[in-house]
Amino acid sequence: MHPAERVARESYGKLVAWLAASSRDVAAAEDALADAFAAALGTWPTRGVPDNPEGWLYAAAKRRLIDAARHRAVVRDAEPRVAAAAEEIDEAMRENADIPDRRLGLLFACAHPAIDPGVRTALMLQTVLGFNADRIAAAFMVEPQAMGQRLVRAKRKIRDAGVGFEIPASEDWPTRIGPVLDAIYAAYAEGWRDADGSEGAHREFAEEAIWLGRVLVRAAPQDAEAMGLLALMLHLEARKAARRDASGAYVPLKKQDVSRWNEALIQEAETLLFRAAGLRSIGRFQLEAAIQSAHAARRRSGVTDWKAIVGLYDALATMTASPVVLLNRAAAVAETGDAAAALEACDALSGALGDYQPWWALRAHLLDVLGRGSEARAAYAEAIAREHDPAVMKFLAEKAAGGAATVE
Amino acid sequence: MKYAILVYETPEEFAERDDDAARATYWGAYTAYGQALGQGGVAAGGAGLLPPQTATTVRVRGGSRQVLDGPYADTKEQLGGFFLIEAADLDAAIAWAEKCPSVTRGSVEIRPVMTM
Secondary structure (H helix, E strand, O other), rough: HHHHHHHHHHHHHHHHHHOOOOOOOHHHEEEEEEHHHHHHHHHHHHHHHOOOHHHHHHHHHHHHHHHHHHHHOOOOHHHHHHHHHHHHHHHHHHOOOOOOOOOEEEEEEEEOOOOHHHHHHHHHHHHOOOOOHHHHHHHOOHHHHHHHHHHHHHHHHHOOOOOOOOOOOOOOOHHHHHHHHHHHHHHHHHHHOOOOOOHHHHHHHHHHHHHHHHHHHHHHOOHHHHHHHHHHHHHHOOOOHHHEEEOOOEOOHHOOOOHHOOOHHHHHHHHHHHHHOOOOOOHHHHHHHHHHHHHOOOOHHHOOOHHHHHHHHHHHHHHOOOOHHHHHHHHHHHHOHHHHHHHHHHOHHHHHHHHHHHOOOOHHHHHOOOOOOHHHHHHHHHOOOOOOOHHHHHHHHHHHHHHHHHHO | OOEEEEEEEHHHHHHHHOOOHHHHHHHHHHHHHHHHHHHOOEEEEEEOOHHHHHEEEEEOOOEEEEEOOOOOOOOEEEEEEEEEEEEEHHHHHHHHHHHOOHHHHEEEEEEEEOOO
């Protein structure tokens, strides 16, 4: 990897956050930074990489920003701010100081309640992690142009409405942290869907989401839900290798070879969950992590305690009222041996989840177990029609062809 | 930054302005809010508006003037007044908007004021 690329990867969000913090103009900071990276790619190979590449990029980008502000100064009274900014870079260069890390503030700005919830994750992926709009659009299955416009609108809102980059005060923390956790988890979920790594960008979303989770836990060691989220992501990540067999076929959780789970990640997740429990502030992510922890226990005991998992889903359902949680609960109920009750619970969700692949897949499985073969096959066909991952499609097709006796 | 705090009130709130039993509470709350903005050092102007029944909407279409009785949009909550405040960022503006008397019944909209 080229040094400029490496610095870009490690420093992008840090530089955007710092450059945009006073003006709140994320788009201008990104443009200035892009110019600075282009300049770095032009000069570093011949003149060598500077001792402090981050500081170099910061100074170059800041100069671009100041030039751009001077152009605008004719109409807007920007001169004093420009002068202050110039002083700031001189000082930074004199001291050769590290760029303070304001990424967490940027993260809070991206997930601010004043920002459209539908664009928060994409905005975070772009501004904090440096993914370009095309890659984000591909992951979210949105037209690149539409994604680009949504991102532009959101950045304008941050700038024009004056969304601050401050880390919320303790009294505001509980209401502000939720959307940040949701946005990070959505980024993780985007990456997690693509377990075989056929599209690198997706996998990177998962790794970067975990990295953001770590940043958040370091910054807010008092927040039990931040720990819960990180524990949840680590538990899921620990099973990455086991989600495909040697031939690349999809392996559902209960069939996974536990020896292929990553013990270090599981241990880290368990430690976090234990620490979070000590804070006595239960929440959605801790419960989700606890469910994954219950699954992880199989690597020691050889069995899964489905009754305990149903109980955790009950608690989660009370907290979130989410139909997806109820669907997962129904799947766990089926594993305790009561397929009829599970099917009843599943059918009750047809209105909310009738267009959701996992709803059809569970329904098909339950019909199959209950000996209603032709209905099961029809339901599998509906599930396959709603799936995009070829490995999962193949898995569902095999289940549809094989019937309950051979698959379960 | 300068923000406008636009106060959208319910018909009940507009009615309270002239209601003998409710008038004192209604106006007392706005007086206290105005004082709080002043003491907080953020007040930068504002005005109360007479109710929507007094509104007249004007449009010019194809060169001809149309004058209509009533506010431009027939919604349940109507603009009842606005405050201008000077605040560090949107969160600071939200914190002030949240103290506005109408916030528990009507809606309070925050708009950044254009800089010329």
